[in-house]
Amino acid sequence: xxxxxxxxxxxxxxxxxxxxxxxxxxxxxxxxxxxxxxxxxxxxxxxxxxxxxxxxxxxxxxxxxxxxxxxxxxxxxxxxxxxxxxxxxxxxxxxxxxxxxxxxxxxxxxxxxxxxxxxxxxxxxxxxxxxxxxxxxxxxxxxxxxxxxxxxxxxxxxxxxxxxxxxxxxxxxxxxxxxxxxxxxxxxxxxxxxxxxxxxxxxxxxxxxxxxxxxxxxxxxxxxxxxxxxxxxxxxxxxxxxxxxxxxxxxxxxxxxxxxxxx
Amino acid sequence: xxxxxxxxxxxxxxxxxxxxxxxxxxxxxxxxxxxxxxxxxxxxxxxxxxxxxxxxxxxxxxxxxxxxxxxxxxxxxxxxxxxxxxxxxxxxxxxxxxxxxxxxxxxxxxxxxxxxxxxxxxxxxxxxxxxxxxxxxxxxxxxxxxxxxxxxxxxxxxxxxxxxxxxxxxxxxxxxxxxxxxxxxxxxxxxxxxxxxxxxxxxxxxxxxxxxxxxxxxxxxxxxxxxxxxxxxxxxxxxxxxxxxxxxxxxxxxxxxxxxxxxxxxxxxxx
Amino acid sequence: xxxxxxxxxxxxxxxxxxxxxxxxxxxxxxxxxxxxxxxxxxxxxxxxxxxxxxxxxxxxxxxxxxxxxxxxxxxxxxxxxxxxxxxxxxxxxxxxxxxxxxxxxxxxxxxxxxxxxxxxxxxxxxxxxxxxxxxxxxxxxxxxxxxxxxxxxxxxxxxxxxxxxxxxxxxxxxxxxxxxxxxxxxxxxxxxxxxxxxxxxxxxxxxxxxxxxxxxxxxxxxxxxxxxxxxxxxxxxxxxxxxxxxxxxxxxxxxxxxxxxxxxxxxxxxxxxxxxxxxxxxxxxx
Numbered sequence: 124x125x126x127x128x129x130x131x132x133x134x135x136x137x138x139x140x141x142x143x144x145x146x147x148x149x150x151x152x153x154x155x156x157x158x159x160x161x162x163x164x165x166x167x168x169x170x171x172x173x174x175x176x177x178x179x180x181x182x183x184x185x186x187x188x189x190x191x192x193x194x195x196x197x198x199x200x201x202x203x204x205x206x207x208x209x210x211x212x213x214x215x216x217x218x219x220x221x222x223x224x225x226x227x228x229x230x231x232x233x234x235x236x237x238x239x240x241x242x243x244x245x246x247x248x249x250x251x252x253x254x255x256x257x258x259x260x261x262x263x264x265x266x267x268x269x270x271x272x273x274x275x276x277x278x279x280x281x282x283x284x285x286x287x288x289x290x291x292x293x294x295x296x297x298x299x300x301x302x303x304x305x306x307x308x309x310x311x312x313x314x315x316x317x318x319x320x321x322x323x324x325x326x327x328x329x330x331x332x333x334x335x336x337x338x339x340x341x342x343x344x345x346x347x348x349x350x351x352x353x354x355x356x357x358x359x360x361x362x363x364x365x366x367x368x369x370x371x372x373x374x375x376x377x378x379x380x381x382x383x384x385x386x
Numbered sequence: 387x388x389x390x391x392x393x394x395x396x397x398x399x400x401x402x403x404x405x406x407x408x409x410x411x412x413x414x415x416x417x418x419x420x421x422x423x424x425x426x427x428x429x430x431x432x433x434x435x436x437x438x439x440x441x442x443x444x445x446x447x448x449x450x451x452x453x454x455x456x457x458x459x460x461x462x463x464x465x466x467x468x469x470x471x472x473x474x475x476x477x478x479x480x481x482x483x484x485x486x487x488x489x490x491x492x493x494x495x496x497x498x499x500x501x502x503x504x505x506x507x508x509x510x511x512x513x514x515x516x517x518x519x520x521x522x523x524x525x526x527x528x529x530x531x532x533x534x535x536x537x538x539x540x541x542x543x544x545x546x547x548x549x550x551x552x553x554x555x556x557x558x559x560x561x562x563x564x565x566x567x568x569x570x571x572x573x574x575x576x577x578x579x580x581x582x583x584x585x586x587x588x589x590x591x592x593x594x595x596x597x598x599x600x601x602x603x604x605x606x607x608x609x610x611x612x613x614x615x616x617x618x619x620x621x622x623x624x625x626x627x628x629x630x631x632x633x634x635x636x637x638x639x640x641x642x643x644x645x646x647x648x649x650x651x652x653x654x655x656x657x
Numbered sequence: 658x659x660x661x662x663x664x665x666x667x668x669x670x671x672x673x674x675x676x677x678x679x680x681x682x683x684x685x686x687x688x689x690x691x692x693x694x695x696x697x698x699x700x701x702x703x704x705x706x707x708x709x710x711x712x713x714x715x716x717x718x719x720x721x722x723x724x725x726x727x728x729x730x731x732x733x734x735x736x737x738x739x740x741x742x743x744x745x746x747x748x749x750x751x752x753x754x755x756x757x758x759x760x761x762x763x764x765x766x767x768x769x770x771x772x773x774x775x776x777x778x779x780x781x782x783x784x785x786x787x788x789x790x791x792x793x794x795x796x797x798x799x800x801x802x803x804x805x806x807x808x809x810x811x812x813x814x815x816x817x818x819x820x821x822x823x824x825x826x827x828x829x830x831x832x833x834x835x836x837x838x839x840x841x842x843x844x845x846x847x848x849x850x851x852x853x854x855x856x857x858x859x860x861x862x863x864x865x866x867x868x869x870x871x872x873x874x875x876x877x878x879x880x881x882x883x884x885x886x887x888x889x890x891x892x893x894x895x896x897x898x899x900x901x902x903x904x905x906x907x908x909x910x911x912x913x914x915x916x917x918x919x920x921x922x923x924x925x926x927x928x929x930x931x932x933x934x935x936x937x938x939x940x941x942x943x
Contacts (some may be wrong), residue, residue, distance in 0.1 A: 130654070134558070134650070134651060134654065137647075137650065138604075138647050138650075138651075139603075139604060141643055141646070141647060142604045142643060142647075143603040143604070145640060145643045146602070146603040146604075146606075146640055147603075148639070149639055149640070152632045152635060152636050153606075153607055153610060153636055155629065156610040156629055156633050156634060156636065157580070157607060157610050159613075159616070159625070159629055160609065160612060160613060160616070161615075163613075163615045163616050165624065182618055187448075188443065188446030188447065189446070190439060190442045190462065191446070193442055227616075287596055295399070332394060348651075371499055382404055
């Protein structure tokens with residue numbers, strides 16, 4: 124009996140040692156390949172795997188099919204949205220973004236639902252806009268806005284250079300929290316991304332003005348105007364008009380005005 | 387020369403047996419159906435553009451169905467020899483156990499090669515037709531067709547690791563179901579072992595840390611073959627030849643090690 | 658003594674049972690020598706160790722103790738497997754192959770050179786009388802045909818030793834008779850045949866020597882004649898004797914100092930009756 128057990132142990136030991144040896148020898152190759160794979164798939168390179176383990180499982184098991192599964196989960200999510208089921212919606216948002224965190228669409232639309240729609244549901248459930256105090260409504264709106272922001276910041280882990288996500292964050296700060304300073308900061312960040320629309324920088328300047336930082340806005344717009352490409356979409360004339368408006372507002376003398384600078 | 391002929395004989399019979407099974411055609415038809423249906427499924431897509439979705443979906447089909455097929459075929463074609471006792475007659479002949487294992491392995495790999503070629507071929511044709519139908523003037527470069535075949539090659543290499551692992555499991559297993567289940571488990575662990583390994587540094591409890599290390603050593607990191615996001619699509623970054631060769635080498639070494647272990651076990655196994 | 662085809666020394670085989678590896682003894686110190694050129698029968702009840710012994714000779718299992726040699730080579734070694742052919746008790750083959758394809762496959766496995774392959778296949782098919790069914794799928798074969806094609810695959814590489822495990826199991830008497838004839842013909846070609854069977858009548862007629870095993874131990878071994886002949890006795894088969902004739906014979910035996918042990922009508926075996934009846938029927942129809 125002993126020899127039988129020993130034989131089994133021997134087999135296992137040989138197997139483990141050989142596999143260890145293979146793993147040791149192949150480590151440099153595996154590391155190089157793994158780094159490349161990770162570089163393209165954010166969910167594989169999260170610093171804290173606790174957050175992305177679920178995605179890793181889905182990715183590992185489903186591979187490319189996960190996009191389809193995520194799409195069907197998104198359809199289900201919309202049913203919860205139609206039914207104004209907040210709990211279901213939150214669960215499905217988590218599920219969809221974990222199954223496939225690649226499409227920005229999921230993140231942005233989820234954040235809009237959480238930040239813009241859910242507050243109305245909650246207020247309606249609590250008695251409606253007419254009955255519920257402004258303070259309580261504000262608290263709910265703030266709470267939901269923060270949830271949406273958390274979602275979008277999570278999205279940035281996967282899409283760190285996405286202008287759309289940064290604009291969305293800026294919009295929430297602006298429209299839901301009326302936090303112009305933070306909104307401006309995010310619009311500025313967005314404007315620096317490669318795929319940023321031209322209007323983002325103009326909104327940043329407007330937000331500076333709203334904060335009373337007119338001179339900073341004026342300097343920014345001047346620099347922006349000079350950096351704009353020769354593209355009708357860039358709407359350079361619009362920027363120039365804004366510059367003129369600010370010059371009037373700042374009561375600048377004609378020799379200090381931008382048009383003269385250019386000459 | 388004699389050994390090669392023996393290996394080829396086992397390989398040929400294994401392949402013939404495999405292509406005679408309905409399961410192969412069912413999986414193949416499912417694969418073809420899914421690829422053809424990718425355009426339909428695309429209507430449900432909310433995230434990525436059409437071609438990216440179709441490529442993603444096609445790669446996923448190859449990855450997913452191929453994994454099922456390779457495990458089912460390897461298990462069936464190897465373990466049935468033991469269960470039906472055809473191995474008794476065969477191994478009473480002057481054939482080395484290793485050659486028998488190799489023959490089985492190559493037979494399954496030949497089957498998987500056919501599977502990969504058929505699906506990649508269909509994928510290429512469907513994408514070509516889709517690209518031509520797109521309302522864009524510049525269609526060149528929208529799909530990197532060569533990379534579709536590279537993905538197929540890499541998946542084929544991954545199937546090789548899985549097949550060799552199945553043979554290893556079959557070499558000591560006592561039932562067909564056990565072989566199948568353990569092989570699937572092996573694939574899951576191989577796909578997901580990186581999660582344990584990446585969180586290795588966060589584990590403070592020493593025994594668990596050791597266990598994770600042992601796991602990471604025993605199972606290959608099959609996730610390195612998950613390069614669907616890097617290949618095929620217009621914006622895909624592609625793979626360098628060095629990385630592609632490295633991946634093939636990685637698969638070859640692991641397949642070889644598993645085959646050696648399968649031989650070691652099988653030779654010691656009492657039939 | 659001639660060349661030894663099989664030499665078994667103190668063979669012991671324990672099988673582990675269950676997870677804890679409890680041992681069950683299948684062979685218990687078996688020693689046996691089988692000369693080349695014989696038909697050697699292994700007899701014994703189910704579980705006596707016949708198949709275990711054969712598997713040990715084939716190298717499909719390993720002994721716990723002791724050793725076995727085939728023509729001087731370690732049992733199970735490639736060299737030993739080159740000189741033997743094996744027919745399992747229930748030959749499971751690939752049902753989708755034809756008889757010829759199966760033999761071609763096994764001839765490749767057996768290492769028969771390509772140029773000799775076709776001739777060897779034809780020869781093996783001829784030896785077992787399966788030429789006409791060679792192009793049919795094995796799935797359509799009867800049990801007897803499967804046994805025959807199994808025998809053919811064992812003969813492909815012209816082995817010196819044939820190990821046949823219950824070659825007539827499940828085969829009808831006619832088929833059994835046919836297989837018996839093939840075995841005798843093989844002996845005529847100088848091959849050694851180790852055969853196990855439950856058909857004692859057939860073994861008696863077929864084998865030169867037999868061994869009886871029980872619970873893994875050798876109970877007796879020797880030539881069939883030696884084992885079956887009662888020392889100092891003789892049997893007479895007479896035809897046409899009436900009562901007085903019988904009395905005269907009995908008196909003669911007594912007078913010669915002998916003792917009459919038994920008087921019984923002479924009987925032929927049931928298998929002989931069956932074979933003759935079928936043969937007569939077939940001849941009558943033709």
